[in-house]
Amino acid sequence: MQQDAFQELIGRLGAADRELYEERAAIREFDGLQPREHAEALALLDVLRLRPAALLGVEVLEAELDGDSRCALVTDRRAVRLRLLCEADRGADLAAIVAGRFGGAALLSPVPD
Numbered sequence: 001m002q003q004d005a006f007q008e009l010i011g012r013l014g015a016a017d018r019e020l021y022e023e024r025a026a027i028r029e030f031d032g033l034q035p036r037e038h039a040e041a042l043a044l045l046d047v048l049r050l051r052p053a054a055l056l057g058v059e060v061l062e063a064e065l066d067g068d069s070r071c072a073l074v075t076d077r078r079a080v081r082l083r084l085l086c087e088a089d090r091g092a093d094l095a096a097i098v099a100g101r102f103g104g105a106a107l108l109s110p111v112p113d
Contacts, residue, residue: 009044009055017054021047057095073098074105 013021024046028039047054058073075098098106 006041006044010040012055012057013047014054014057014059016059017047017051020050057093058098070107072105072107075099 010018010021021040021043024043025036025040028034028042029036032039034042053060058075061072061074062069073094075095098104
């Protein structure tokens with residue numbers, strides 16, 4: 001059961017974070033001569049130390065639009081439509097909101113006064 005939970009966490013990593021995880025695990029296992037399960041656990045901790053939001057299921061992308069810097073939350077880097085994120089859903093699954101409501105990407109902007 002613990003292995004299933006661990007694999008579920010690994011499955012939530014985006015492509016870049018998954019690559020970093022696999023690289024770190026291999027280095028720890030083969031160069032560090034650590035048992036595989038130990039190497040994988042420490043590799044996941046490495047990823048989370050470097051990218052604390054890695055398990056959220058979304059990535060933050062920064063872009064410059066008309067001279068202004070904007071950030072977008074995306075569940076799919078290939079998403080091409082950005083929609084304005086205008087309300088906060090407390091306690092909800094952020095990845096599901098971005099995927100379902102915003103087609104995989106949400107544009108962040110300051111809340112008007």
